[in-house]
Amino acid sequence: MATPNSTTFSHLSFILVGIPGLEPWHPWISIPFALMYTAAVLGNCGLLLLIATQRRLHEPMFIFFSMLVVADLLLSTTTVPNMLGIFWFGPKAIFFTSCLTQAFFLHFGVTVESAVLLAMGFDRYVAVCDPLRYTVVLTNENIMKIATAVVLRTFCVIVPVVFLLKRLPFCASNIIPHSYCDHIGVARMACADISLDIWYGLAVFIATIILDFVLIAVSYLLILRAVFKLPTKDARRKTLGTCGSHICIILLFYVLVFFTVLTHRFGHNIPKHIHILLADLYVLIPSVLNPVVYGMKTKQLREQMLCVLSQKGRWC
DSSP states (O other), X not given: OOOOGGGGOOOSXXXXXXXXXXXXXXXXXXXXXXXXXXXXXXXXXXXXXXXXXXXXXOSHHHHHHHHHHHHHHHHHHHHHHHHHHHHHHOSEEEEHHHHHHHHHHXXXXXXXXXXXXXXXXXXXXXXXXXXXXXXXXXOHHHHHHHHHHHHHHHHHHXXXXXXXXXXXXXXXXXXXXXXXXXXXXXXXXXXXXXXXXXXXXXXXXXXXXXXXXXXXXXXXHHHHXXXXXXXXXXXXXXXXXXXXXXXHHHHHHHHHHHHHHHXXXXXXXXXXXXXXXXXXXXTTHHHHHHHXXXXXXXXXXXHHHHHHXXXXXXXX
């Protein structure tokens, strides 16, 4: 059967509705989201300022954490302000180009965060398994190369998403039952075959998120092997303690990622509003909890924070 001429039309804008089915609760839902976002911005910016101004924190571990903080801020700031606008003022129109931009930075932030966690895993591997070469391997030059590789890899795998969405015709409803634009969510609004989008999204997920997770797991298996060779329990506990904060933020990030993806792909019996609510929390919770977890479990960072907040109020 011939394709109707209407399929050649594409919407200039879409309507984001927030959390379908929970519209009456949007003002109440906005309260914890606004508080968490404020805490995320203040906490992450405070840690960035602390690391930038305290020379004792100019170490590879904290430089990588600064990159993670920037990725967290990018991810939450790309989505949450727009989300709060919907919760406060109702469904919001978003231009197609703005929707593409939001989808790009959303997936860019997630993929960068995964790559930075891998870089932090490499940092811990060198620190534990080859400590004598730590300062030789993780020089400022090499850290810059790692950061550049993280950004370039992410850009190269995420930028095709924009062109995949741009090629699609949108001739049916322009109402997106979500709080923000993401790749597959927007692609499903198209009146065309989106198999390429689905397969590309899956390939990117495997080649970035899953591969990063596997490499981090391998690094920690090697770390554990090295730790168990240490002669005393105290030495083993102290060495593992240096990895504690990294392990916590790894678990926080990947548990949320895998849970969100699995419920989205296979949780067909889960109500739509639960899917969207989980997706909204997924972009915000790491930004809120990472500074708390890292600040509480990293001795050097904790000591510098206490020093700065001391009664003298001077930078240490």
